[in-house]
Amino acid sequence: MSGHPVVVVGGGVIGLSIAWRLVRRGQEVVVLERDRVGKAASRVAAGMLAAAAEVGFEEPELYDLCRHSLSEWPAFAEALEQESGLALDYRQFGTLVVADDRDAAEALRRGFRFQQEQGYPVEWLSGSEAIDREPMLSPRIVGAVSVPEDHAVDNRALLRALEQAIRLAGGIIREGVTVTDIRSDGPYPTVHTALHTAEYPTGHSTEDPTMQSTGHPTGQGSEVFVASQVVVAAGAWTSAIAGWPDGTKPALRPVKGQILELRMRPPFQLQHVVRGPRAYLVPRSDGRLIVGATSEEAGFDARMTVGGVYEVMDGAWEIVPGILDQDLLGVDVGFRPASPDHQPLIGYTTNPRIFLATGHYRHGIVLSVITALAAERMLLEGIPDPRVAAFSPGRL
Ligand code: GLY
Secondary structure, three states, X not given: OOOOOEEEEOOOHXXXXXXXXXXXXXXXXXXXXXXXXXXXXXXXXXXXXXXXOOOOOOOHHHHHHHHHHHHHHHHHHHHHHHHHOOOOOOEOOOEEEEEOOHHHHHHHHHHHHHHHHOOOOOEEEXXXXXXXXXXXXXXXXXXXXEEOOOEEOOHHHHHHHHHHHHHHOOOEEEEOEEEEEEXXXXXXXXXXXXXXXXXXXXXXXXXXXXOOOOOEEOOOOOEEEEOOEEEEOOHHHHHHOEOOOOOOOOOOEEEEXXXXXXXXXXXXXXXXXXXXXXXXXXXXXXXXXXXXXXXXXXXXXXXXXXXXXXXXXXXXXXXXXXXXXOEEEEEXXXXXXEOOOOOOEEEEOOOOOEEEEEOOHHHHXXXXXHHHHHHHHHHHHOOOOHHHHHHOHHHO
């Protein structure tokens, strides 16, 4: 034992999940978050736990990773609910992936065959069979794939539960602290920080006006943490950290997403996650409905735009026309962390004390579990997890 804590850089779903798995095993952990925990990309997600519905059939390794994570989700969720005392709204109604014209149906068929070949329990439905299962679907739906094992969770409830469970288990969470660099010139890595000043975007966030701060380190109040190991889970902000050995700096870029939050007015109701060619709809048990999302190469532009809302609504009303009459609660903007090959980076860097867990792109919520379990094994037991082997940072 070094006597130093594990320092987790980033208080999003990946950093918090790893921190929780470590702290519940008695490991001293400090989480450093530049803004507020769970306020960036993880908050602006729909919470789809989707292997079949989200991953293309040209990504077989990512598909397997999502499936491994999905299989671990129920036990992870149960333990987290128990230890935090908070409910996650983990919904197991399954997903309907729908096609609203012949082209979309042909593409859906190809994905369906791939999923069948992989042994994933999927079922082909005609348009009318799909509408029998989810009556709010448009009569234009010509075919659908039912994916009973693709579930959903309320990602904001998940973040609250992780934060609570970490604190209850004695973990330390520091907010408003930007990590400027990680140095590895001594026996243990050192994490250098500056206090963060927030600049808040305007617009109608659905929960908390402090989300998506685009501020800067103030350069004041710097602190240095000596770490037994460092976990870098800073999402799209990972590349802003300095100190990587030559040629090893992870190249992450933000891919902006705008999502809408609605309130469903009875008798309008959705039970399943519904995914169409251009939009997805994810119902919550409390009557909210998350509708997403744009995918924009716009850097860290935190603006909510009319074009973004139009694009999401245009894709969504075609598959579920009744959403036009629902209450609009708000629009949120998040930044998916994308690596050059759009696959996550999970594993040690060239330094055996610096672990990367970032680049989860569109899949952070579903993959948080497998990432955290793999990190737990690697950091606490030194045992590599073969399920994440293909995602080692060394591949890039
Ligand atoms: N996973 C949903 C999205 O990235 O929009």
